[in-house]
Amino acid sequence: MRAKRVDHLGFACGxxxxxxxxxxxxxxxxxxxxxxxxxxxGAVERRLWRDHRGSGALHTLLCAGGAAAGAALLARTARPSRTAGVALTAAATWAVLGGTSLGREARAVGGALAAGDLDVARERLPHLCGRDPQALDHQQIARAVVESVAENTSDAVVGALVWGALAGVPGLVGFRAVNTLDAMVGHKSPRHRRFGWASARLDDVVGWPGARLTAVLAVLAGPDPRRAWRVARRDASRHPSPNAGPVEAAFAGALGVRLGGTLAYAGRVEERPVLGAELRPVEVGDIERAVRLSRRVSLLALGTALAGRAVGSLLGKSIATRRSR
Structure with a gap:
């Protein structure tokens, strides 16, 4: 029992x-x-690519499975030393989190928009999302940034912390590997429509708990929890993504802005349902508000993940004690 307690404390510190x-x-x-x-x-993809789901599934298994297995081996090697375990957890957590860079890029686009420099804003937007910046005006770019901050709060921070709480360092690394593969091959381009299917579906599965936690925390951390809850509950299912929907709807309600609508990806125009239709359009100042909300949600997610791991450790101890009687 003491070993499990030390493992929990080491993970919390790391x-x-x-x-x-x-x-x-x-x-x-x-x-x-x-x-x-x-x-x-990318190198593995060049060797394995076939316009077939089976080849894509093998790519996902080798890349994501290999990353998680390597992390598990490192965690086992570090287990005898508490210092090494803390250091490994700290390094893995730092490597998989992207909250600070997310806020930095969002503010860079927001600063360009505030200065009236649409060209610079368009140049910076691809650092946040895959939309076609040349097809977007001033307000549409601001909306794209807020939506990206919302979705990436889940993908780049909360989801990783959830899987870290559930599975330690392998959970942290495995989640980031799956999420990265989805960004690389999970989109519906002609090349990846079949090959990326496994990565996209696996990302939906592993992203499910983090997206729901992100939505709940956004409701709690926003200035108007009742409005955020109303919009999230009503509009989340309208989004085509099972994980982006709850997150973006919760952020829309929390910030009091309207998200969704017309999107453009590399010449392809897509009409998405509007989230928070009764709310006002996004303004440039809402980018900073979204970044601050993301920070609050991320900090709450860290506390929730550590508390959840502690509760899990106590439940495990209780079950083991009952079995030993």
């Missing part, structure tokens, strides 16, 4: 340190572990 590391440092411009994984996954 996760908190990793969160602070992301808060203070963000992502490095070069040598980021996630970027290295992306290059490796």
């Amino acid at each position: 996760a908190a340190l990793g969160y602070l590391g992301d808060l203070a440092l963000g992502d490095p411009r070069r040598g980021h572990p996630v970027a290295a994984f992306g290059r490796a996954a």
